[in-house]
Amino acid sequence: xxxYTHSVSIDPExxxxxxxxxxxxxxxxxxxRNEKAVINANKCIDCGECIRVCxxxxxxxxxxxxxxxxxxKYLIALPAPSLFGQFNHLDEADFVIRGLxxxxxxxxxxxxxxxxxxxxxxxxxxxxxxxxxxxxxSACPVVVxxxxxxxxxxxxxxxxxxxxxxxxxxxxxxxxxxxxPELKPEDVKTVFIxxxxxxxxxxxxxxxxxxxxxDYITSMNDVYMELLGRMKHAxxxxxxxxxxxxVGLRWATTSGEAASLMNEGYLSADGIDxxxxxLDDLESGTFGNLGFVELNACSPGCVGGVLAxxxxxxxxxRLQSLQKTVVVKPNKIEDxxxxxxxxxxxxxxxxxxxxxxxxxxxxxxxxxxxxxxxxAEALAEKLPNKDCGACGSPTCKAFALDVVxxxxxxxxxxxxxxxxx
Amino acid sequence: xSEALHYHFDVDGASFANAGKASVETKKLxxxxxxxxxxxxxxxxxxxxxxxxxxxxxxxGDADVYITPETILITLKDVGPGIRNVEEAMKEGxxxxxxxxxxxxxxxGMGLPNMKRYSDDMHIDxxxxxxxxxxxxxxxx
Numbered sequence: 001x002x003x004y005t006h007s008v009s010i011d012p013e014x015x016x017x018x019x020x021x022x023x024x025x026x027x028x029x030x031x032x033r034n035e036k037a038v039i040n041a042n043k044c045i046d047c048g049e050c051i052r053v054c055x056x057x058x059x060x061x062x063x064x065x066x067x068x069x070x071x072x073k074y075l076i077a078l079p080a081p082s083l084f085g086q087f088n089h090l091d092e093a094d095f096v097i098r099g100l101x102x103x104x105x106x107x108x109x110x111x112x113x114x115x116x117x118x119x120x121x122x123x124x125x126x127x128x129x130x131x132x133x134x135x136x137x138s139a140c141p142v143v144v145x146x147x148x149x150x151x152x153x154x155x156x157x158x159x160x161x162x163x164x165x166x167x168x169x170x171x172x173x174x175x176x177x178x179x180x181p182e183l184k185p186e187d188v189k190t191v192f193i194x195x196x197x198x199x200x201x202x203x204x205x206x207x208x209x210x211x212x213x214x215d216y217i218t219s220m221n222d223v224y225m226e227l228l229g230r231m232k233h234a235x236x237x238x239x240x241x242x243x244x245x246x247v248g249l250r251w252a253t254t255s256g257e258a259a260s261l262m263n264e265g266y267l268s269a270d271g272i273d274x275x276x277x278x279l280d281d282l283e284s285g286t287f288g289n290l291g292f293v294e295l296n297a298c299s300p301g302c303v304g305g306v307l308a309x310x311x312x313x314x315x316x317x318r319l320q321s322l323q324k325t326v327v328v329k330p331n332k333i334e335d336x337x338x339x340x341x342x343x344x345x346x347x348x349x350x351x352x353x354x355x356x357x358x359x360x361x362x363x364x365x366x367x368x369x370x371x372x373x374x375x376a377e378a379l380a381e382k383l384p385n386k387d388c389g390a391c392g393s394p395t396c397k398a399f400a401l402d403v404v405x406x407x408x409x410x411x412x413x414x415x416x417x418x419x420x421x
Numbered sequence: 422x423s424e425a426l427h428y429h430f431d432v433d434g435a436s437f438a439n440a441g442k443a444s445v446e447t448k449k450l451x452x453x454x455x456x457x458x459x460x461x462x463x464x465x466x467x468x469x470x471x472x473x474x475x476x477x478x479x480x481x482g483d484a485d486v487y488i489t490p491e492t493i494l495i496t497l498k499d500v501g502p503g504i505r506n507v508e509e510a511m512k513e514g515x516x517x518x519x520x521x522x523x524x525x526x527x528x529x530g531m532g533l534p535n536m537k538r539y540s541d542d543m544h545i546d547x548x549x550x551x552x553x554x555x556x557x558x559x560x561x562x
Contacts, residue, residue: 152458280445283462284469358458366455366561367490373454374426 006044007061007197010037014058019389021050026272032392042361045145046198047272047297048306061197064216074188076172077105081112081252082195082303085315094236102230109172112248113331115164119260120333121350122159132157134290139163141202142297151279152358160351165192169213189215193223195305219307246323247330253301253316258294270296376400384415425487432472434481443484444468467539467557471497474532477522495557503549
């Protein structure tokens with residue numbers, strides 16, 4: 001099996017081996033071994049909770065540094081809709097776009113614009129026959145990975161359309177090559193300005209094996225610092241007029257994507273624990289008639305991503321005012337695609353390249369696992385069941401299985417040793 | 422099934438907030454074990470219905486899961502009022518749930534029919550005034 005490239009790394013110098021991330025990881029992917037946190041790559045869903053909760057600043061997201069970008073190439077900035085919510089007193093999106101151009105990007109393609117196309121494509125998809133409902137948004141890469149790992153029966157309900165940042169990369173690249181025939185394809189590079197590290201994993205993942213149209217992923221934090229200075233002196237002109245409408249901007253916050261579909265009963269939820277609860281209930285089939293489900297790992301949506309500098313709730317407020325300054329009329333897919341081709345199935349170039357198939361993180365051998373879990377169950381009865389985490393496993397139950405699997409020693413349980421001693 | 426892997430869950434009858442917890446936990450365990458997804462799905466749906474039934478009619482009860490390489494058995498045991506007419510209860514749409522429960526969207530009379538549909542075998546042992554034990558069987562081989 002190919003290695004899934006993760007976006008979260010641990011700085012062993014700073015990690016004190018405390019149990020904060022261990023206990024907060026929603027998929028129990030973390031263990032403390034030799035006084036340091038270790039992430040199990042097969043289980044990690046890149047939600048970034050461990051980065052958020054680490055009190056020692058020992059968790060880092062990996063992404064492309066601005067200083068590593070070669071501005072002599074034809075670099076196109078792909079700002080996430082959430083970027084526009086990061087600035088105080090921003091009355092017009094034009095300043096952000098002008099600022100990006102002044103940073104040295106040759107062009108700016110708003111991800112919000114691509115999001116409007118995705119909205120349109122999703123609407124077409126929802127109108128199709130034999131679509132498994134409720135249809136689940138595939139825009140949040142954490143949710144997609146979570147479903148692929150743990151919710152086998154929901155895989156087929158994911159929207160098979162590429163996420164907005166990816167579509168933005170594709171369309172931006174095509175635009176550059178059409179407008180500048182002198183450019184070689186390898187000279188055109190797209191740079192996504194991301195609020196979240198999961199998108200880094202998504203793009204860098206070799207396991208998923210899909211063609212990616214995003215060449216670099218930078219942190220919104222990094223770009224913010226640089227951009228702020230440029231925006232102070234920015235003089236917007238027609239070249240920096242935003243092309244996305246309020247529908248696209250709304251994708252930055254929860255319910256934005258779902259509400260934009262306008263024609264289906266929808267559910268939206270955010271925060272990774274809430275997302276897991278909704279998925280569990282969806283799998284038990286207890287929701288009745290529901291057309292569409294939008295789930296975001298971060299609250300209140302992408303604006304709450306760990307790479308976004310502002311408080312997500314303040315960013316949401318700013319976006320609400322900014323939405324009043326942009327056009328209401330969204331971009332329509334018919335503007336760029338032949339209406340005939342949009343009848344029937346979604347054209348292949350807009351679909352997600354990777355299949356949404358179940359890839360369990362569990363053991364392939366049920367019999368061996370059955371024996372192990374039986375032993376672990378017996379062992380768990382002898383444990384204090386305080387779930388203190390001091391042993392390095394998130395719960396006593398997890399610890400019992402770790403011991404059975406030879407990944408921990410029974411003597412690692414300090415509470416038990418003390419009780420016996 | 423003495424050699425089986427066994428898990429026990431208390432189904433709290435006090436509120437709907439906790440109903441479904443046992444089936445969600447069971448689903449996690451079965452996934453960890455590598456049980457085929459389709460079987461997990463069926464167990465999860467049937468067990469959820471059973472849990473809800475126990476909360477609606479019997480103030481909760483006990484859910485037990487027994488797993489061997491060949492079989493999975495779920496037992497749902499309560500000391501509730503019992504089922505007066507099993508044949509009638511098995512009909513789709515038949516329900517004795519009170520109005521306040523129906524107002525919550527439960528009690529559509531699909532509980533037992535769904536449990537039967539989503540299991541390989543179902544046995545009901547019920548005595549009026551004593552309680553009900555339902556067995557849901559799944560064959561893995």
